[in-house]
Amino acid sequence: MSGIVLLLIVLGLGALAFILARGKALSSVGGDQRALHSRPHYYGFSASILTIAPAVALMVVWGFGQSTLVQSSVAELIPASAIAEGQTVGLLMGDVQRIANGLDTAVAEGALSSDAAATLSTGADDIRGILGSVGVALGADVDPAILKAAQSYRAMQSSGATLRMIAVIGVALLGLTYGFMQTSATYRARNSVERSMRWTLIAAASVAVFTTLGIVFSVIFNTIEFFQLYPAKDFFLSLTWSPSFGGGSELGVFPLLWGTLYISLIALMVAVPTGLFSAIYLSEYASPKVRAFAKPLLEVLAGIPTIVYGLFALLTVGPLLVNVFGDGGILGVNWMQGGTAVMTAGLVMGIMLIPFVSSLSDDIINAVPQALRDGSLGLGATPSETIRQVVIPAALPGIVGAILLAASRAIGETMIVVLGAGAAARLSMNPFDAMTTVTAKIVSQLTGDADFASPEALVAFALAMTLFVITLGLNVIALGIVRKYREQYE
Template identity: 65%
Template sequence: MSVPLLLLIVLALGLAGFFAGRMRALSVAGGDLRNLHSLPGFYGWSVAILASAPAILVMVIWIAVQPIVIDRSVSAMIPETAISDGSTRDLVMADVRRIAEGLDQAVAAGALTPDGASNIRAGLSDVRGRLAEVGVALGANVSSESLRAAQSYRSGLAAGRLGMTAVVLALALGGLGYGLARITPRFRARNTVELAVRMGLILCSMIAIATTVGIVLSMVFETVNFFGQYPWQDFFFGIEWSPNFRGNSSLGVLPLLWGTMYVSAIALSVAVPVGLFSAIYLSEYAGPKFRAVVKPAIEVLAGIPTIVYGLFALITVGPLLRDYIAQPLGLGDSGSSVMTAGLVMGVMIIPFVSSLSDDIINAVPQSLRDGSLALGATNSETIRQVILPAALPGIVGAVLLAASRAIGETMIVVLGAGAAARMSLNPFEAMTTMTVKIVSQLTGDTDFAAPETLVAFALGLTLFVITLALNIVALWIVRTYREQYE
């Protein structure tokens, strides 16, 4: 049974449990609600939760764990002799999964029977011909061991789906029956439902933490694998970036780090003053009509896709900077440059600074403004000495969000700044960033065991550390100024 159909059945059982529980509560109360501890709806929800929540939780865990278990068991079936030179066990398992998908397609098209697709004694030539009938071609390097592993992989998936269906339906039906059986007039259904809702809220809050921990651990593990093949000293202190999947690669991060910081600095030098000053004007000086037009117009910039900004940088901004500034001053003759990407990226992140700063400034209590003006301060003095210090934590958060957005941008850099990894002070030269190289190292038919691919995870972890450092600095600034203000 497919997962969506199984989920619909479980939800249907939960819905049926709600109405059945409500009706049973009314029945045991003899029609008098005063005999019940809780309202009838709570009894219905208690049955619905028991019928659906445990079954859905087990289904989610099963879906997450089953591929790992099957991969490990099937991978153990592949002998070392079946792994050819230049290949790895992971690549062989990728072929196994592809063959298993082809077998499913062949069964769906009628070229193979389900028994034939799962028969490990089937010959490679016969299965190859049957798969060719439905447009699934196997490479010449696919061995009979890979075919047997694919057949076992497919059989394991089928057995896993069958077992999951049986367990989930048994839990749903058992929960439905148990929920109905425990309904009595004194049963505290409301307390039970509120406890279940509280546990659900706790689970939802833990998902964010678990996701962050999972992301960090995945990067850490792959980064450790990378540093097991490439010296960390050469990565962190190397000034040359020239990956070569045939060996003898130079994977120094300093040129990429320099390009990332250079582009981000130019973008922030555009976005922070423009965004902050526009927020001050809109919140403290502009009239309602002007604000109603300008604020939505600024926020429209945040909804434009980054690929559009990249094309704008490539077609318009880059040639203008080249023809009217770089070439006349002898600074370069390329339309792709750090200045091009930085200016366009700065325009893109203006709404992040402007909108958030505007909301924070408007949240400053009016009593602070009135007190400052009553003491004889001018409007500009009130803004500088009262409003901005009070709104500083929010403004710092807006700038930090804009900085994180600038550091993580890819498409504008690809089209506006180029892909050259170099260290230069000239803002009109082409450079690149860490995010661009992460994409390029993971694009195409690459070996995920090679250091040239694993370096992408090291770059990602480096970006994570940089962002964490920005957060720590921002917290220090906020606490320092907040203590002085209070």
């Protein structure tokens, strides 16, 4: 039974619990709601929660536990002789799952009997033909050990699904019975429902916290594993980035950090002045009609996918810069050899970041109390002096937050870099040279069928951890600036 069907059954039992408990509460007082401690629907909701919540929780825990247990059990069945050179058990488990899913599909379509799928009575060549007929691609050889592991995987998954169905429906029925039995005129159903909702809200609020912790710990553990294979000194101090999955890699992060910061700096030099000046104009100078037209039009830039910006950088901005700064260009200099360069990605990324800075800064400037403006103008200051000496300092904490958001977006951008800046990891002060960033290399290192336990794959987590530390440092600095100016205006 699929998880969706099982969930629908649990929800149906929850609806039944609601009807039964509500009816029992009313019948216990002869239909007079005034004799009940809580309103009738609270009794129904209380029984429904007792029916649905434990069953759904069991489904989630069972799903994670069964997947881990089955994969570890099947992995132990794969002999060392079935693992070819350059392969890992993790890669073979992908083949095992694909074959097992193909066996299920073949049984469902009638191309293979359930008995044949559960035993080795069908040969590997026959299995190949059957799986090929249902669209499952296999390699040159089907190792009997892999086939046996796939059959074991399929059997364990089937048994686990059956046990899950029995356990989940059993827990739901127990919850329904308990909720129905405790329903009485004096039962504090409203208190029980409100308590359940409070815990539900706490759980929802905890999702972000636990997700963040999970991301951080997963990155940390894989980073530690990387530094056990590759020296940390060479990673942080080396000026060469030259990965080689055949061995002999040089994985110095400095060229990637330089490209990341260089492109981000150019992007912020474009986005911050333009976005801040546009926000000042829209909030302080523009008429209501102009603001109603210009602000939505400016925010349209935020809705454009980054891949479109990347194509714009590759097909328009890059060739335009070559025509100006390239060999035979308008200026007659030979600073730019190709369309992919730091300047190309920086300019386009800056355009992409303008609405982030402008929209947030506009809202923050509008939040400055009008009394501060009136007081400044009443003392004889001009509007421009009021904006420069009163409004902007008062809004500075929020503006710093907007700039920090733009910086974080610039540091984490990938598609514009890939299409606009190139893939060369180099140290250069020339903004018209092709470079790359940390995020682009994270994608490239995790793309393909490379051994996940190799330094060339694990380096992606070390790069991610480096970016995390950098952005954390930016947050600390921004927090210090915010506190400094907030003290002056409180």
